[in-house]
Amino acid sequence: MSRIKRAVQARKHRKNITKLTKGFKYGRKSKFKLAKDALRHAWTYAYRDRKNKKRTFRNLWNLQINALARQNGITYSRLINGLKKNKIELDRKVLSELANTYPEVFVRVLEEAKK
Numbered sequence: 001m002s003r004i005k006r007a008v009q010a011r012k013h014r015k016n017i018t019k020l021t022k023g024f025k026y027g028r029k030s031k032f033k034l035a036k037d038a039l040r041h042a043w044t045y046a047y048r049d050r051k052n053k054k055r056t057f058r059n060l061w062n063l064q065i066n067a068l069a070r071q072n073g074i075t076y077s078r079l080i081n082g083l084k085k086n087k088i089e090l091d092r093k094v095l096s097e098l099a100n101t102y103p104e105v106f107v108r109v110l111e112e113a114k115k
Helices: 007-020 032-071 076-085 092-101 103-114
Strands: none
Touching: 007 032, 032 076, 032 092, 032 103, 076 103, 092 103
8 A cells, every 4th residue: 555645735734724823923823833723712712702792792782771761761671571561572682773873762662661
């Protein structure tokens, strides 16, 4: 059985890894061993933070809804409870958008929730 030489494939693999680490600092952008480890960490953080982004935005939406709701004399929890009881199905993202850009519409929704 003949020996398989991997020169081309190995070089291609290393080249692709270093392409992916463009913009990293120090040796992590050029030295293969460091680049490989840096990429593994980067991808781990990217995966984790895609999940955290959803959590952070939901928290922000809740704060924005609560701020305008309290200005109009109702708490966040009573507002959400009122919306559910009146079968108004607006998610927090939409409510936050209404509170920021169309406060008069948000106030009308709020009045419906108070009933």
